Amino acid sequence: MTTTNTLLAVNDLHAHYGKSHILHGVTFDVGQNEVVSLLGRNGSGRSTTLKAIMGIVPPTQGSILLNDRQLAKAKSYEICRSGIAYVPEEREVFANLTVDENLRMGEQAAKKGATQWTVEDMFAYFPRLKERRNVKAGSISGGEQQMLTMCRSLLGNPLVILIDEPTEGLAPKIVSAVGECIMDLQRKNVSVVLVEQKLTIALKVSSRVCVVGHGQIVFEGTPQHLMEDEKLLADWLAV
Ligand SMILES: Nc1ncnc2c1ncn2[C@@H]1O[C@H](COP(=O)(O)OP(=O)(O)O)[C@@H](O)[C@H]1O
Numbered sequence: 001m002t003t004t005n006t007l008l009a010v011n012d013l014h015a016h017y018g019k020s021h022i023l024h025g026v027t028f029d030v031g032q033n034e035v036v037s038l039l040g041r042n043g044s045g046r047s048t049t050l051k052a053i054m055g056i057v058p059p060t061q062g063s064i065l066l067n068d069r070q071l072a073k074a075k076s077y078e079i080c081r082s083g084i085a086y087v088p089e090e091r092e093v094f095a096n097l098t099v100d101e102n103l104r105m106g107e108q109a110a111k112k113g114a115t116q117w118t119v120e121d122m123f124a125y126f127p128r129l130k131e132r133r134n135v136k137a138g139s140i141s142g143g144e145q146q147m148l149t150m151c152r153s154l155l156g157n158p159l160v161i162l163i164d165e166p167t168e169g170l171a172p173k174i175v176s177a178v179g180e181c182i183m184d185l186q187r188k189n190v191s192v193v194l195v196e197q198k199l200t201i202a203l204k205v206s207s208r209v210c211v212v213g214h215g216q217i218v219f220e221g222t223p224q225h226l227m228e229d230e231k232l233l234a235d236w237l238a239v
């Protein structure tokens with residue numbers, strides 16, 4: 001992996017749910033063409049980190065820079081328009097629209113420097129969606145809805161995409177298709193922040209991994225360094 005330019009820099013990010021202090025100074029960055037995974041136990045603060053970056057849970061302290069533009073106080077729609085896409089854990093499809101119509105809803109003209117994706121590109125990744133293109137999104141399987149949500153976000157041509165547990169509940173064959181898609185994003189100039197419970201997938205697709213523990217980054221390094229650190233794995237990932 002060659003050295004990359006920083007695209008997204010998160011520094012000392014704090015977040016609260018009411019009085020509960022959840023993020024205690026999360027710091028990490030994502031370079032151009034990088035896939036960075038956030039790993040950790042359930043409840044460690046991975047999803048909250050993604051939500052805080054998107055302004056869905058407003059950060060109470062800290063800085064979020066996308067290409068040197070400060071987003072820590074920006075509204076979610078501004079963050080989205082500045083080039084960050086978010087695929088939440090919950091599948092979000094328009095149930096009464098067809099698969100194809102759902103995809104068309106996501107289409108936007110690419111900003112400078114971003115890849116222009118087409119609906120046909122999405123069908124090439126996920127032929128199953130092509131087969132189901134005229135079916136109402138409410139009637140396709142959960143796994144297919146997951147793919148659809150991810151594809152719709154990509155059609156907004158983001159610079160960086162935050163993806164929360166995309167392979168949760170998917171059949172093994174689709175899990176590997178999602179893995180392929182994520183690696184291809186990197187090749188096509190889209191950076192990725194991935195929250196992934198399946199360690200094998202995360203290690204395969206990531207250029208770097210961050211381990212989240214109690215709302216902080218407790219390790220940052222290559223997948224190889226992580227696998228060599230047995231104490232870290234035992235303490236923070238329970239493997
Ligand atoms: N909407 C919420 N209200 C209050 N507490 C929450 C909410 N969402 C998450 N939490 C708490 O915040 C902590 C971090 O959660 P989360 O970021 O979802 O963890 P992860 O994605 O790593 O499993 C957990 O202790 C969880 O119970």
Ligand SMILES: [Mg+2]
Nearest residue numbers: 046047048089
């Ligand atoms: Mg989560």
